[in-house]
Amino acid sequence: MAFLLQEGWLNMQTELAPQFAGTPDGVMAQSILNKCVHCGFCTATCPTYQILGDELDGPRGRIYLIKQIAEGRPATEKTREHLDRCLTCRNCESTCPSGVDYGHLVDIGRKWAEEQTSPRPIVERLLRKALAFGLTNKILFENGMRLGRIVRPLLPKVIQQKMPRGKQPGLRPPSNLHHTKMLMLEGCVQPGMLPNINNATARVMSQLGVDVLVAAKAGCCGALKYHLNEQEAGLADMRRNIDAWWPYVTGEAPECNGHKVQALIMNASGCGVTVKEYGHILRDDPHYAEKAKVISDLCKDLIEILPSHxxxxxxxxxxxxxxxxxxxxxxxxxxxxxxxxxxxxxxxxxxxxxxxxxxxxxxxxxxxxxxxxxxxxxxxxxxxxxxxxxxxxxxxxxxxxxxxxxxxxxxxxxxxxxxxxxxxxxxxxxxxxxxxxxxxx
Missing domain, CATH: 3.40.50.1860 (Rossmann fold)
Structure with a gap:
């Protein structure tokens, strides 16, 4: 810890390097970094720190690594590795007394580290590309799941566990029974992996007097690509979803019968946390900033809706x-x-x-x-x-x-x-x- 104290560890005031000064990422990173008081409460609740016991595999250490990049010290592959190991579980945010927005900071840090370090090994790059663009391709993923289930007994147990059998999805009720309309994001992997979740959501909501609508052109929420440093592709997914949902927001989609949707339902909290942040992520987009904020405000996890019923x-x-x-x-x-x-x-x-x-x-x-x-x-x-x-x-x-x-x-x-x-x-x-x-x- 002594060398960290000598480096000004207790003073998180950050002077941005010229290449980051005035940029949206730089300004945001500086604002977040300046909130950190280095108290260490976050470290106590970090899963990776509990396992590895390395200061740089906890939020406080990763914040310091990002601060170094922001101030002009080039990122190394070791820096990238420590940032890769972060789960982005954001437990540290729940325990931080200073309100440090770690989730957004680590996205910026990963982007900078990726830009400044040498390319990853070819196998790793191909795997990351396959995950980013394969899992989010609904048709490709669903066909892959069907094939996988056919040969499931022949596959290693670790792969079998990635293909849960789940319940039979059953039927989905018609979406023209009620005046109250809500949108639902079906997700990219959920329909192929555990389709009963979406159908169960539609059935329960219908019993409560709500039609659940789905925009055919909506797809992956963008989180998976965004967090794999395919940020432009992730942003494209977000903009596509906003375009697909907007006719339902205005009530102009034929399925709405003139009724604006009252909420955008999320039954996958991983998607929900991202869609709720569309307004933040797209805040500087002149064409989508306003619409993104509306979408984020409409987005509700299922547990935010059902208690009133x-x-x-x-x-x-x-x-x-x-x-x-x-x-x-x-x-x-x-x-x-x-x-x-x-x-x-x-x-x-x-x-x-x-x-x-x-x-x-x-x-x-x-x-x-x-x-x-x-x-x-x-x-x-x-x-x-x-x-x-x-x-x-x-x-x-x-x-x-x-x-x-x-x-x-x-x-x-x-x-x-x-x-x-x-x-x-x-x-x-x-x-x-x-x-x-x-x-x-």
Whole structure:
């Protein structure tokens, strides 16, 4: 620590190098860096620091590395490696007393490090390109999933776990039954990997008097490419989505029947945290800044919508006794969107005992493509999380684990306990209460 103190570690005032002075990224990075007081609270809750014990693999160390780049010291491949190891779970933001916007800062730091360092090894570059443009291609991904499921028994177990069987998706209700309209982002991997999540969302919302609409031209939210330093491609995805959604925002889309959508539903918290930041990410775009802010304001995670329908849900699921569940809150929900406690409260009001596990604030290791690009660290975090979850399942005699993000749900699949989206639980309870027969297993 002595050398860090000599470098002015306690004084986070940053003098930007000439190449960054006056640039949008430079100005933002300087503003964020100047908030850091180097207290170290963030380090105590950083998953990678807990595993590796390296100051530079915690938020405080990474902030210092980005500060060095901002002040003109060239990034090295070691710098890039430390930034790569960050999960972007943003747990550090939840524990920071100074309000340091670490998530946006690390995006800038990664971009600078990528620009200043030598090209990655060819195999790594090809893998990152395949992830950025393969996973986000809905048609390619869905066909790949179909083929993978056919040959699933022949594949290594680690690959099999990336292809969860999930529930049969059942039927989706018509989208012209109600006056109230809401949009939903289906996502790029969710329809092919666990399609029942989207269909269950549409069924439940329809029972609550809401038509769920989908814009055919909308696709990946842009997060995956953006966080893999394919930032221009990620921005293109965001602009495409805004264009696809705008007729629904104005009520001009034929499916709206003249009614503006009241919300943009997100049932994958990883997508939700990104769409809620469209207004920030596109703030300097003269053509999209205003529309992006409107979209971000419309964006609501599913758990922000359903609590207002608690009484209706009670009637729909009935008063029969219900088995308890263990809840894994995704980082993108509790730290990214700052949504904590709503699901626990609502399920409790519905008569469903819900519990969390030890260290529920820590990341499970999924983190988008992290489980592939940082497989070793991801595996350690997964094993740690599953161990805590299974203990909670046993302690509370729960029959399943629920979460709110496709990445976590897929990552935590195991042979002992079912892992599913919490909306699938609500959907199945309504069906069991003979609320509908749309879901044919």
């Amino acid at each position: 608690t009484q209706s849900l009670k009637q729909l699921i009935g008063d029969k006794s219900k088995k308890g569940v263990v809840y894994h809150p995704p980082c993108t929900l509790q730290h990214g969107q700052k949504i904590k406690g709503q699901l626990e409260t609502m399920l409790g009001q519905l008569g469903i005992a819900i519990n969390t596990c030890q260290d529920s604030h820590l990341c499970c290791g999924s983190a988008g493509t992290y489980s592939i690009l940082q497989a070793g660290l991801s595996k350690q975090l997964k094993e740690q999380k599953l161990n805590h979850l299974q203990k909670a399942v046993s302690q509370h005699q729960a029959d399943r684990i629920v979460s709110a993000n496709i990445g976590c749900i897929t990552h935590l699949q195991n042979e002992n306990t079912t892992v599913e989206h919490w909306i699938e639980l609500i959907d199945s309870l309504i069906e069991q209460n003979e609320g509908y027969v749309l879901h044919k297993s």
